[in-house]
Amino acid sequence: ERIKSGTVVPVTPPPTCPSISHRLWPEIEKVVHQQVAWARLGLGDSGTGWQLFAEDGEMRMYRREEEVDGMVVDPLKAVHIVKGITGHEVCHYFFSPQYRYDWETTLEQMTVLETIADDTCLFLQTHKRIWPASQRDVIFWSHIRHLPNDQDRDGPDIWTVVNHSTEHKDYPANSGKCVRIFLTVCLLCQTRVNPPKEGTPITRDDISCKITYCSVVNPGGWAPASVLRALYKREYPKFLKRFTSYVTNQTKDKPIMF
Numbered sequence: 012e013r014i015k016s017g018t019v020v021p022v023t024p025p026p027t028c029p030s031i032s033h034r035l036w037p038e039i040e041k042v043v044h045q046q047v048a049w050a051r052l053g054l055g056d057s058g059t060g061w062q063l064f065a066e067d068g069e070m071r072m073y074r075r076e077e078e079v080d081g082m083v084v085d086p087l088k089a090v091h092i093v094k095g096i097t098g099h100e101v102c103h104y105f106f107s108p109q110y111r112y113d114w115e116t117t118l119e120q121m122t123v124l125e126t127i128a129d130d131t132c133l134f135l136q137t138h139k140r141i142w143p144a145s146q147r148d149v150i151f152w153s154h155i156r157h158l159p160n161d162q163d164r165d166g167p168d169i170w171t172v173v174n175h176s177t178e179h180k181d182y183p184a185n186s187g188k189c190v191r192i193f194l195t196v197c198l199l200c201q202t203r204v205n206p207p208k209e210g211t212p213i214t215r216d217d218i219s220c221k222i223t224y225c226s227v228v229n230p231g232g233w234a235p236a237s238v239l240r241a242l243y244k245r246e247y248p249k250f251l252k253r254f255t256s257y258v259t260n261q262t263k264d265k266p267i268m269f
């Protein structure tokens with residue numbers, strides 16, 4: 012439906028969501044709030060020491076070199092602006108399990124362990140082995156959310172997906188051939204709409220999406236720092252370019268999903 016210039020994009024009311032009774036719900040609420048606040052901070056506001064390590068068109072990726080017990084846990088923050096897609100679309104393709112094999116190149120196997128609600132799933136993923144390290148797996152909850160823009164009522168519409176490691180009694184860490192990794196990832200998307208000429212409908216030429224992607228991955232066990240940093244330098248830009256092109260391709264002939 013056409014949104015008139017100057018009108019506030021409608022916001023989904025707080026869900027009467029079944030996930031509130033789930034054991035993970037208090038953690039999901041806490042981590043989502045923390046991650047969204049962190050992602051919304053500009054690079055200048057979130058402290059010094061961010062190094063730009065990749066740049067391509069509108070995409071910029073920054074990292075901070077950090078180690079815990081000798082293991083690389085470099086926080087990453089990336090920003091990108093992509094024309095022709097909305098934040099809702101970007102988050103939909105990032106969250107939904109049915110598309111993951113299409114864009115996630117490091118993935119070997121993905122299992123949905125639990126569907127907590129329409130907006131929340133528990134995933135077990137194994138990732139491709141990278142020589143000379145052991146293969147990795149990860150269990151994380153994933154939550155998609157539409158956020159009211161309370162800071163700026165005329166500001167852009169916000170959608171987010173937060174992924175955060177958790178445990179599962181049936182899949183204890185480091186019990187098979189894989190080393191368990193621990194991650195926190197936040198994808199935050201703001202849609203901008205250029206008001207089209209009076210009386211004309213909004214097209215994909217009138218929209219753009221500002222994407223912020225933040226991640227912290229603990230490799231969980233021995234992995235040489237230089238190999239890991241080289242891997243991240245190669246794989247994160249590849250991921251963000253491939254994933255956003257995928258969303259552009261998937262949506263180009265579909266109605267805009269605001």
Ligand code: 6CM
Nearest residue numbers: 115138141144174196230234238239246247250
């Ligand atoms: O955020 C991304 N993907 C999500 C959906 O799959 C989700 C999962 C992230 C898993 C990231 C694993 C990266 C592989 C890490 C290997 C670590 C150790 C190997 C040792 C090598 C010396 O959040 C996109 C993730 C893009 C990652 C490049």
